[in-house]
Amino acid sequence: MITLFHSPRSRSTRIVALLKDLDALDDVTIEVVSIPRMDGSGRRDPRNPHPDGKVPLIDHDGVLVRESSAIIQYLAELFPKAGLAIPAGHPQRGAYLGWLAWYAGVVEPVLTFEAVGIDHPALARTFRTGAEVKARLAETLRDKPYLLGDRFTAADLLLHSPYAWFGKPGVPEIDAWVDRCMDRPGARFAAEFDAQHPA
Template sequence: MITLFHSPRSRSTRIVALLQELDALEAVGIEIVTIPRMDGSGGRDPRNPHPDGKVPLLVHDGVQVWESSAIIAYLADLFPQAGLGIPAGDPQRGPYLSWLAWYAGVVEPVLTLKAVGVDHPALARTFRTEAEIEARLSEALTDRPYLLGDRFTAADLLLHSPYAWFGKPGRPVIDAWVERCMDRPGARFAAEFDARHPAD
């Protein structure tokens, strides 16, 4: 049994999108839970087994998988027929895993700190800057539609997600990539799903 603990319009929305892209919605149950929101609304849900009361959380036969990048890699490997992951032994496996880790270790901290107005030279030296992130993405997307070439992967699904949330950065090559990702069936399904299941 596989269950995704999800709160609408949160970081777990991208996992709902992934489930649709993987054609895994019949195999994975979605449990709607509440979470504490940045605006002070919501609250910790006793039905949510996440140790921090957050989402997303995937539970597979009693085993917990947490953090978006880990869940995305796990699910893409679990449902390989969709072709959103890169299997072990493929030359692109290393870059694929690196993009997933880079998101968690660099992109999300930098964009979150910017959103809350925190800036310090030590943070820039540790995590890089928004400009460096955009330069890296622009370089990767030059002359190809997706991060790993012509094929949309779970790395694109994860990496584009903060721009779908916060807004496109205004760099044409990145903006076009974000639009391509937002126009995917998974992104459209997740938006419709969340609209039918508003957050408490």
């Protein structure tokens, strides 16, 4: 049994989208829980086993998997028929894993620093800047629709999500990519699901 602990309009919304794109909604129970939110609303939900009271979290027969990058890789490989993962041995496997890790190790911190107005040379040297993140994405997407070419993967689902949430950055290549990702069945389903389940 697999359970996703989800709070509407949060980082776990992208996991709901993933489940739809994986055709895995019949195999995963979505448990809607509350979380403490940045604006002070919400609360820690005792039903949520995440050690920090956050989402997303999946429980697969008692095995807990947390962090979006790990959950996305785990589920995409658990439901391979959808073709959203790049399997071991494939020539694009390294690039695919690199994008997932880059999101967690670079993109999320950089966008968080920008959102709260933190700017320091040491952070820029360690993580890069928002401008560098956008430049890398734009260069990658200049001559192809998705990060790895013509094929939408779970890496696209993860990497486009902050721009879908906070707004497109005004870079044509990135904006068009975000639009393509948001036009997928998973993104549309997740938006509808969240609208029907108040946070």
